[in-house]
Amino acid sequence: MDFLIKKLSPNLQKQFLSEISLGVVGTAYSNGAFLNYIKNTLGLKLSMSKTGIKHLSEEGKKFDISTYFESNGHGTLAYNETIKGKIEKLSSLIESSSDAQTLELLSIYVSMFNQTVGDSLTDLICIESSLKLLNMTTEELYYIYNELEYVNIKTVVKDKNIFITTEDETRLVHPLEVQSFIDKTIEKFPNCNARCFVRPSGTEDILRIYAEAETEKVAVEIADIVKKYLSENY
Amino acid sequence: MESTEEAQKYFDKSFENILIALEEYDSKLTKIDKEFSCGTSGFRYDENELDRVAFRIGIISCIKSQILGGLPVGIMVTASHNKYTDNGFKIAGEGGRMISPYWEGIYTKLVNAKNLSYTLKNIIEELVNSNVSVSKNFDKDIHAIVLLACDTRRSSPKLVGIITDCLNILNANFKNYGIQTTPALHFLTLLNQITFNTKSHKSFDFVHSEEYWKFLKNGLRTFNLFYEKIYYKNIERNEPNKYEGEFTIDCSNGIAAYHYKKIIEIFGETAKIHSYNTNYSEITALNESCGAEYVHKEKKIPINYFKDAYVKNVSYDGDVDRIVYL
Numbered sequence: 001m002d003f004l005i006k007k008l009s010p011n012l013q014k015q016f017l018s019e020i021s022l023g024v025v026g027t028a029y030s031n032g033a034f035l036n037y038i039k040n041t042l043g044l045k046l047s048m049s050k051t052g053i054k055h056l057s058e059e060g061k062k063f064d065i066s067t068y069f070e071s072n073g074h075g076t077l078a079y080n081e082t083i084k085g086k087i088e089k090l091s092s093l094i095e096s097s098s099d100a101q102t103l104e105l106l107s108i109y110v111s112m113f114n115q116t117v118g119d120s121l122t123d124l125i126c127i128e129s130s131l132k133l134l135n136m137t138t139e140e141l142y143y144i145y146n147e148l149e150y151v152n153i154k155t156v157v158k159d160k161n162i163f164i165t166t167e168d169e170t171r172l173v174h175p176l177e178v179q180s181f182i183d184k185t186i187e188k189f190p191n192c193n194a195r196c197f198v199r200p201s202g203t204e205d206i207l208r209i210y211a212e213a214e215t216e217k218v219a220v221e222i223a224d225i226v227k228k229y230l231s232e233n234y
Numbered sequence: 235m236e237s238t239e240e241a242q243k244y245f246d247k248s249f250e251n252i253l254i255a256l257e258e259y260d261s262k263l264t265k266i267d268k269e270f271s272c273g274t275s276g277f278r279y280d281e282n283e284l285d286r287v288a289f290r291i292g293i294i295s296c297i298k299s300q301i302l303g304g305l306p307v308g309i310m311v312t313a314s315h316n317k318y319t320d321n322g323f324k325i326a327g328e329g330g331r332m333i334s335p336y337w338e339g340i341y342t343k344l345v346n347a348k349n350l351s352y353t354l355k356n357i358i359e360e361l362v363n364s365n366v367s368v369s370k371n372f373d374k375d376i377h378a379i380v381l382l383a384c385d386t387r388r389s390s391p392k393l394v395g396i397i398t399d400c401l402n403i404l405n406a407n408f409k410n411y412g413i414q415t416t417p418a419l420h421f422l423t424l425l426n427q428i429t430f431n432t433k434s435h436k437s438f439d440f441v442h443s444e445e446y447w448k449f450l451k452n453g454l455r456t457f458n459l460f461y462e463k464i465y466y467k468n469i470e471r472n473e474p475n476k477y478e479g480e481f482t483i484d485c486s487n488g489i490a491a492y493h494y495k496k497i498i499e500i501f502g503e504t505a506k507i508h509s510y511n512t513n514y515s516e517i518t519a520l521n522e523s524c525g526a527e528y529v530h531k532e533k534k535i536p537i538n539y540f541k542d543a544y545v546k547n548v549s550y551d552g553d554v555d556r557i558v559y560l
Contacts, residue, residue, distance in 0.1 A: 052274035054332045073526045073549075073556040101464055108460055112453035116330030116424050119417030120526075120550050120557035121497065125454045127559070128505060132477040133461065138546045138559065140476075152531075202273060 003134055004109065007102045009095045019086050023063035027051045028169040029071045032195055032212050037145040048168035051199075053118055065110060069118075076123065077113045148193055149216040153209050155227045157234040160200035160207055169199050178230070185225050189218050196222050198230070245355060249374060253351045255403045260289055260350050263396070270345045272338040277345070278313050278322035281389035288393040290345045291323050292380070292400030293354065298327070298337065299378035299406070301361045303368040306430055308423035310416050311384035311393050315486075315527035315551040318520040321389045324416055326381070330424030336366065378406040379430065379438065381423055383414035385489050385553050386514040409440040415489050415554035418446040450500050458504060479505040481546035484536040485512045486525030488552035510538045526551040526558040535560065 005016055023045040024038045039046045047066075049059035053074050060066030060078050064086070069075030087107050094100045109129070114122045131141065157163070164174040172179040178198065186194050194213040201208055207230060211223035263285040270277060270287055277287055291309060299307045308326030316322070325341065327333040333341070340357055347353035361367055380401055384390035394410060401408045411422060425441040433439075485491035491512040498507045511524045521527065524536035529549045536549055539560075547560040 054274065057331070072530045073551075073558040101460075105457075105460055108453075108456050112457060114417050114421050114449075116326065116420035117332060117417050118555050119415075119421070120554050121415065121417065121450055121500075122453070123557045124548060125450060125457075125500065127557075128501075129454065129457050129461070135473065135476050137476050137478055141559075 003130075004102055004106050007098070009099050012090065012093045012095065012099055012103075015093055016090055019090065020064045020083065021045070021062075023047050023060070023066045025049050025056045025059045025066055025068035027056065027070055028197055028199070029210060030069075031071065031150065032148045032193055033145045034147070041145070048170070050167065050169055052202075057117075073120065074118045076115075076118045077110065077126070078115060079110050079113075083107075083110065148195075148212045148214060149219050150210065150212040151216070151219045151223045153223050153227060154201070154204075154206045155209060155230050156205070157207050157230060159234075160205055162234075163198065163200045163207060165197075165199050170197050172198065175234075178234075181229055182226055185222055189213065189222065192218050194218060194222060196226060198226065246374075252403060252405075253354070256293060256354075256400070257350055259399060259403065260286060263289055270342065272342050272345075275314060275332075276310075276322055276324035277341075278316060278320060281319055281321045281387070284321055284323075284389070284393055285396055287345050288323070288396040289400050290347070290350070291325070291341060292397040293404065294341050294344045294357070295325065295380050296378035296401065296404045296406045297354075297358060297361065298340075299380060300374070300376045301367045302328070304376045304379055304430065306379040306381055306423055306426040308381040308383070308419050309397060310414075310419045310553070311382070311387075311390050311397075312416055312489075312553040313385075313387065314416070314553045314555070315521050315525055317522075318387060318518050321387050321393060324419075326420040326423035328427075330420045330422075330427065332420075378404060378408075379426070380406050380408040381411060381419065381426060381440075382408060383411040383416075383419040383422075385416075386413055386487075386492055386520065388517045407438070411443045413489060413492050414443060414446070415493070417555050418443070421446050421449065447496055447500070454500060454504060478546060481505065481507060481548060482540065483507055483509045484524050484529075484539070484547060484549040485509050485514075486521050486528075486536075486550050486552055487511050487513050487516065487519040488521065488525070488550070488554070489514070490550040490554045493554075508540075510540065511536060521552050525549055526556040529558045529560060 005013060008016060025047050026035055027049055029051060035046060038044050047059050047062060049056045053070060056068040056070065057078065060068045064083055065079045067077045087103060091103060112122060112126050162175060163172060165172055182196050186196060192214040196211040198207050198209050209223050209226050211219045213219040213222065265286060266283045295307045295309055299305055310324040311321065312324060313320040313322040325333045327337060344353055344357060382394055382397060384394050398410065411419065422441055422443060425445055429441055430438055485494055491514040494509040494512050501507055513519050526549045528534065529536060539547065549558045549560060
């Protein structure tokens with residue numbers, strides 16, 4: 001998407017971006033390196049959602065065209081009904097045949113996705129088409145950013161219901177002591193892009209602990225410290 | 235419970251007879267003493283606990299369709315990436331999308347109802363008076379339109395059978411699409427809704443399942459034609475074509491396995507696909523040491539993986555709504 005838009009002539013590109021909002025929806029489990037790439041390298045709008053595909057799809061509605069994916073491989077690219085009309089309107093600004101073709105390819109690309117729900121077959125078709133368009137190997141795709149190492153563990157607590165997270169589930173609003181313990185733990189590992197959060201499981205009577213860092217060793221260490229603290233105190 | 239005038243019209247003699255028939259069938263199904271809940275992706279439990287849940291999901295889907303003026307509603311019987319002994323249900327609602335939390339609550343309420351007739355009447359009254367209903371004059375003569383599909387699990391045919399019985403009692407207009415992926419059922423629900431909205435209710439014809447595969451094939455074909463004939467010529471290329479048009483697909487011994495020939499067909503000349511874990515008839519093999527969930531959670535390569543000649547591997551989950559590259 002981004003690649004195609006940047007192929008448009010500057011004037012059309014500017015108009016495209018002011019008429020049509022593009023956004024990427026991630027969750028607390030989205031890899032930090034991915035979020036960084038979207039936000040800082042590509043400069044795209046990033047919106048965080050609660051875990052669960054229906055929440056991501058809801059968050060995506062804030063944009064005309066949104067890409068939403070969970071780290072488990074569930075997601076799609078969604079657009080709203082105004083998009084076809086908006087692209088048509090932009091065609092008056094076409095400056096070259098390349099503009100016309102790029103704009104047409106953009107609407108073809110967008111309409112290839114299953115709009116109802118995340119669909120791994122349309123995703124496969126579109127990823128393969130994108131690789132072809134970008135002239136990239138899978139290996140190059142893999143290395144456009146270096147994924148952070150992560151660990152996902154669980155711990156049993158007396159009452160999971162006292163643990164309340166922010167809307168995007170990346171921080172606890174209650175109990176605050178736990179959040180500040182996590183913050184202090186993270187501070188002990190500077191310069192390794194460390195991140196950690198806990199959230200109650202939706203279905204089981206447990207807490208889930210997620211930790212992420214440049215090395216697996218650090219991620220595991222953080223998760224273990226937090227787990228130990230939780231099982232001793234809650 | 236006091237009935238409103240509109241809802242009362244619905245509870246006439248013929249409706250009471252339907253209720254009796256529903257009660258009779260429902261009471262013969264195994265009763266499980268637990269509170270069922272609707273998670274992120276619908277209801278998901280052990281295959282032996284789901285008979286009554288299936289029946290009641292059938293009822294609510296009919297009511298949902300009727301409340302929406304006969305709009306087609308989809309029911310997918312699947313437990314996605316779970317082990318082969320589980321099963322479950324996902325519902326495709328308005329726009330073919332997943333149902334809203336409000337509707338999840340309605341489904342959960344009936345699934346867990348102690349007294350089926352009483353709760354069902356209650357729900358209908360609530361719906362008629364809510365803003366989801368298309369009309370305040372609930373027309374019980376509207377035929378519900380329901381679409382069914384299922385995965386390759388051993389318990390799927392039985393659960394589809396129970397839902398079918400339910401739809402027959404309620405005199406619904408329905409189509410069983412057989413084994414389809416979850417996204418395909420959602421997509422077909424949307425197509426049926428579009429057909430429904432453009433035609434009169436009487437002449438409604440169900441959309442053929444091939445329409446989904448045509449959508450995939452045409453999407454890729456349109457892209458390729460445009461890309462190769464027009465775009466490729468204009469693009470300034472100083473580097474060789476690096477696209478790797480050959481890869482392996484881990485079908486997780488599920489629905490992707492059932493449809494793997496169709497997947498290969500979509501790509502045609504574009505890419506050469508080698509599929510494996512395609513043994514969907516081996517019931518215990520589903521998602522076992524393979525599939526998207528296994529690769530993602532366990533961070534392991536799927537069983538039967540063959541790397542040598544191919545650089546790309548794609549893993550699907552049991553009902554083909556998730557994809558992981560390896």
